[in-house]
Amino acid sequence: MEEKKSNSENPLKINRRHFFSQLSVGIGSVALGSLLIPDLFKGGPELVGTPPLGIPHFAPKAKRVIYLFQSGAPSQLESFDYKPTLLKRMGQDLPESVRNGQRLTGMTAGQDKFPLMPSAAKFRQYGKSGAWISDFFPHIAKISDDICIINSMHTEAINHDPAITFLQTGSQQSGRPSMGSWLSYGLGSENQNLPSFVVLTSRGKGNSQGLYSKLWSSGFLDSKHQGVMLRSGKDPVLYLNDPDGLSRADKRHLLDHVSSLNKLHHVETGDNEIESRIAQYEMAYRMQMSVPDVMDIKNEPESVIKLYGEDAKTPGTYAANCLQARRLAENGVRFIQLYHQGWDQHGNLFNDMASQAKDVDQASAALIMDLKQRGMLEDTLVIWGGEFGRTNYCQGKFDPKNYGRDHHPRAFSIWMAGGGIKPGITYGETDEFGYNIIKNPVHVNDFHATIMHNLGLNHEQLTYKYQGRRFRLTDVAGNVINDILT
Numbered sequence: 001m002e003e004k005k006s007n008s009e010n011p012l013k014i015n016r017r018h019f020f021s022q023l024s025v026g027i028g029s030v031a032l033g034s035l036l037i038p039d040l041f042k043g044g045p046e047l048v049g050t051p052p053l054g055i056p057h058f059a060p061k062a063k064r065v066i067y068l069f070q071s072g073a074p075s076q077l078e079s080f081d082y083k084p085t086l087l088k089r090m091g092q093d094l095p096e097s098v099r100n101g102q103r104l105t106g107m108t109a110g111q112d113k114f115p116l117m118p119s120a121a122k123f124r125q126y127g128k129s130g131a132w133i134s135d136f137f138p139h140i141a142k143i144s145d146d147i148c149i150i151n152s153m154h155t156e157a158i159n160h161d162p163a164i165t166f167l168q169t170g171s172q173q174s175g176r177p178s179m180g181s182w183l184s185y186g187l188g189s190e191n192q193n194l195p196s197f198v199v200l201t202s203r204g205k206g207n208s209q210g211l212y213s214k215l216w217s218s219g220f221l222d223s224k225h226q227g228v229m230l231r232s233g234k235d236p237v238l239y240l241n242d243p244d245g246l247s248r249a250d251k252r253h254l255l256d257h258v259s260s261l262n263k264l265h266h267v268e269t270g271d272n273e274i275e276s277r278i279a280q281y282e283m284a285y286r287m288q289m290s291v292p293d294v295m296d297i298k299n300e301p302e303s304v305i306k307l308y309g310e311d312a313k314t315p316g317t318y319a320a321n322c323l324q325a326r327r328l329a330e331n332g333v334r335f336i337q338l339y340h341q342g343w344d345q346h347g348n349l350f351n352d353m354a355s356q357a358k359d360v361d362q363a364s365a366a367l368i369m370d371l372k373q374r375g376m377l378e379d380t381l382v383i384w385g386g387e388f389g390r391t392n393y394c395q396g397k398f399d400p401k402n403y404g405r406d407h408h409p410r411a412f413s414i415w416m417a418g419g420g421i422k423p424g425i426t427y428g429e430t431d432e433f434g435y436n437i438i439k440n441p442v443h444v445n446d447f448h449a450t451i452m453h454n455l456g457l458n459h460e461q462l463t464y465k466y467q468g469r470r471f472r473l474t475d476v477a478g479n480v481i482n483d484i485l486t
Contacts, residue, residue, distance in 0.1 A: 152428020
């Protein structure tokens with residue numbers, strides 16, 4: 001007599017009772033999923049074998065990201081990586097055993113001496129953790145117990161353009177989707193009336209490196225995932241407003257007609273970019289109402305303006321953009337990217353970096369305090385940092401009264417807060433010269449993997465097939481830094 005097999009041995013063999021008992025739950029779940037996530041059952045061949053888009057792979061700690069990018073690379077030796085040895089050995093040549101033949105930029109390649117220079121600012125310890133923070137950042141010092149300082153970031157890029165591109169896209173070469181675009185692609189938007197990825201820019205008084213739209217490009221992803229740059233002034237988004245004489249009803253009729261033509265074209269060609277174009281037209285229509293409301297700070301209490309500083313009243317400043325970032329975050333924008341230019345201090349380090357730090361110090365700290373008092377910090381991941389570090393030796397001739405620092409990719413500092421990051425810790429360590437990492441290195445790929453993890457995404461599973469290859473933000477590397485996670 002043949003032995004009867006259980007359902008566990010043959011999972012496809014189910015009886016009539018089991019089928020109908022599960023049917024109502026299954027259909028209900030499908031219906032609910034389609035309502036909560038409209039794109040749940042929309043996909044193409046690039047999604048085969050990957051988790052559904054719009055759904056985190058596991059429970060996220062963060063819902064959104066605010067990235068305060070300090071373009072030009074602030075010196076870690078004047079901010080968060082305290083190295084008293086540099087003062088003791090000021091003017092001495094950096095030992096070759098420490099530099100170990102590292103590649104140099106064209107600005108210092110001709111130097112035969114590399115005189116060590118101490119920090120241009122004094123350092124003090126703050127908070128319960130005793131974090132070392134320089135006097136250039138007195139406001140950030142007050143939130144030391146809310147942030148995680150990482151002193152062991154490193155990259156391969158030694159020049160600004162490839163280094164910034166690497167931090168933003170996971171590749172030193174142009175053409176890849178930016179981090180914000182990947183998150184928009186993987187998680188979608190929380191607010192259908194605003195873009196999921198927004199970019200704000202400001203400029204300090206220091207030497208500025210250029211910013212290019214490739215840094216917030218969607219690359220080979222659908223163009224609907226690219227960053228939308230919001231400008232200061234009465235027109236935050238170019239060409240968003242209707243021309244004179246066109247009413248709201250006329251605009252709706254026009255869009256409906258254009259959409260019907262685009263849909264016909266899509267049926268004929270099968271080009272998915274047409275659907276993206278339709279979605280962008282609809283988003284622009286909705287943004288006409290939503291963006292002006294979000295950008296208008298007239299109803300912000302005076303206490304909030306005071307927290308961020310007087311510059312918050314001036315559109316286009318770093319302080320104003322930090323306040324706007326909080327407003328965008330609470331209105332459901334997934335990824336808010338701020339760029340602040342002016343950190344390229346190759347000379348006159350003391351004056352230029354002191355001025356540049358003053359531009360961002362109060363507002364950066366205010367953003368953390370503002371989010372915290374609103375209960376938003378726990379699910380908002382905030383990041384502060386540049387594209388690489390600065391050398392421990394001076395660039396050019398030794399002059400203690402007027403010196404600068406060259407690019408240094410081997411070690412630099414950033415800080416992170418909220419959204420599943422352990423507060424009040426300093427992670428990673430460099431040698432006594434602040435030149436090489438000796439403990440807990442964090443590569444750019446690891447940085448990206450950790451951000452995605454906190455948003456509930458497995459960085460190895462969020463992929464897109466393009467030109468026969470599956471791409472991802474972390475390329476073929478990256479490890480989540482579990483030591484800094486709550």
